[in-house]
Amino acid sequence: MRYLAFFILSLLCACQPQLQEVNINRKDADAVKPAYAMVIHGGAGTITKANLSEEKEKAIRAKLEEALIKGEAMLKANKPALDVVEAVIHILEDSHHFNAGKGAVFNHGAKNEMDASIMSGLDLKAGAVGGVGVIKHPISAARAVMEKSVHVMLSGEGAEEFSREHGLEIVDPSYFYTEDRMESLKRVKAKENKKLTEQEKHGTVGCAVLDAEGNLAAGTSTGGMTNKRWNRIGDSPIIGAGTYANNKTCAVSCTGHGEFFIRYAVAHDVSAMMEYKKVSLQEAGNEIINVKLKNAGGTGGFVAVDKDGNIAMPFNTEGMYRAYIKPGEKVVQIYKD
Numbered sequence: 138m139r140y141l142a143f144f145i146l147s148l149l150c151a152c153q154p155q156l157q158e159v160n161i162n163r164k165d166a167d168a169v170k171p172a173y174a175m176v177i178h179g180g181a182g183t184i185t186k187a188n189l190s191e192e193k194e195k196a197i198r199a200k201l202e203e204a205l206i207k208g209e210a211m212l213k214a215n216k217p218a219l220d221v222v223e224a225v226i227h228i229l230e231d232s233h234h235f236n237a238g239k240g241a242v243f244n245h246g247a248k249n250e251m252d253a254s255i256m257s258g259l260d261l262k263a264g265a266v267g268g269v270g271v272i273k274h275p276i277s278a279a280r281a282v283m284e285k286s287v288h289v290m291l292s293g294e295g296a297e298e299f300s301r302e303h304g305l306e307i308v309d310p311s312y313f314y315t316e317d318r319m320e321s322l323k324r325v326k327a328k329e330n331k332k333l334t335e336q337e338k339h340g341t342v343g344c345a346v347l348d349a350e351g352n353l354a355a356g357t358s359t360g361g362m363t364n365k366r367w368n369r370i371g372d373s374p375i376i377g378a379g380t381y382a383n384n385k386t387c388a389v390s391c392t393g394h395g396e397f398f399i400r401y402a403v404a405h406d407v408s409a410m411m412e413y414k415k416v417s418l419q420e421a422g423n424e425i426i427n428v429k430l431k432n433a434g435g436t437g438g439f440v441a442v443d444k445d446g447n448i449a450m451p452f453n454t455e456g457m458y459r460a461y462i463k464p465g466e467k468v469v470q471i472y473k474d
C-alpha cells in the first residue's frame with residue numbers, strides 16, 4: 138500500500154511540469170488567435186475614386202459593413218462557419234451593387250447565369266452550382282448540393298430541378314433584371330472587339346470564416362462575366378479555383394478573371410503553399426496574386442483567413458471591395474490604399 142501511494146505521488150510529480158507547459162502553450166496560442174475572424178469581398182477590378190460616385194461608394198461600404206455585422210453577431214453566438222458564410226453571402230447576393238444574385242450581370246443572350254460554391258474546412262466537403270438562372274440564392278443551392286446530394290457540382294436546369302426539389306427559393310428570371318447591368322451589356326456589346334475594363338466585365342462576392350470552434354469555411358457567388366457565351370462557367374463554382382477551405386491551412390474565396398484562376402488553381406494553391414512550403418497566408422497570397430498570376434496576365438485577388446485567424450486580401454487590380462472583422466477590429470476597404 139505504502140509503495141502504491143509512493144508510486145502515484147512520484148507519477149503526479151513527474152507529470153506536473155508537463156501539464157504546466159501545455160497550459161502555458163495553450164495560453165500563448167489563445168493570446169494571439171482571435172476567437173473568430175471573417176473576411177468578405179464584393180469583387181476586384183478597375184475600381185478607382187474617379188470611376189465610383191460618392192453615393193455608390195457610400196452604399197457599397199454600408200452593405201459590406203452590414204454583412205460584417207451580421208457575420209459577427211452569428212460568430213459571437215457560436216454559429217458554425219458554414220452558416221455564417223451562407224448568411225453573409227445572402228446579404229451580398231440580395232444587393233444590386235454586386236455581381237451575384239440580384240445584381241448578377243447579363244450573358245450574351247441577356248439572361249443571368251449564376252455560379253456559386255461553398256466548402257467546409259473541417260471535412261473537405263464541398264458543393265457547387267453552375268449556370269443557374271432562377272435560384273434566388275445560388276450559395277444556398279451550392280450548400281444543398283454539398284449536404285443533400287452525393288455530388289459536388291450540378292449545373293443548369295438539373296441544378297435548378299434539384300434546388301426546387303429541396304425547397305430552395307425559386308424566382309422568376311425577371312427578379313435579376315437591373316437597369317445598370319442591362320446598360321453594361323449594351324456597352325460591352327457595342328465595343329465587343331475593343332478592350333474592356335475589368336469592371337465592365339465581371340465581379341463576384343465571397344466570404345471566408347474562422348468560427349469559434351476553430352472550423353474554417355469559404356463560399357463564392359457570382360453572375361460571371363458580362364456578355365459571356367456558350368454556357369461559359371468561371372472559377373467561382375470550381376472547388377480549388379474560386380473557393381477552398383481546409384482546417385489545416387486556410388479558407389479562400391477568389392475574384393477576378395476566372396479562366397486564370399482555374400488554370401492556376403488559385404484557391405487550392407494558397408492552401409497547398411501553406412501546407413507544403415510552410416509559408417504564411419500573407420506570403421502565399423503575395424506570391425500567387427502579385428507574382429504568378431500577374432506575370433501570366435491574370436487580374437484579380439482573393440480574401441482568406443487562416444486557421445490562426447490571420448487575414449489576407451491580396452489583389453493586383455486597382456481596387457477590390459473587401460472587409461474583415463475580428464473581435465475589436467472592423468475594416469472596410471475599396472481602393473489600393
Ligand code: ASP
Nearest residue numbers: 339340341371392393395
Ligand atoms: N471570377 C468570376 C468569373 O470569372 C468573375 C469575378 O470574380 O470577377 O466568373
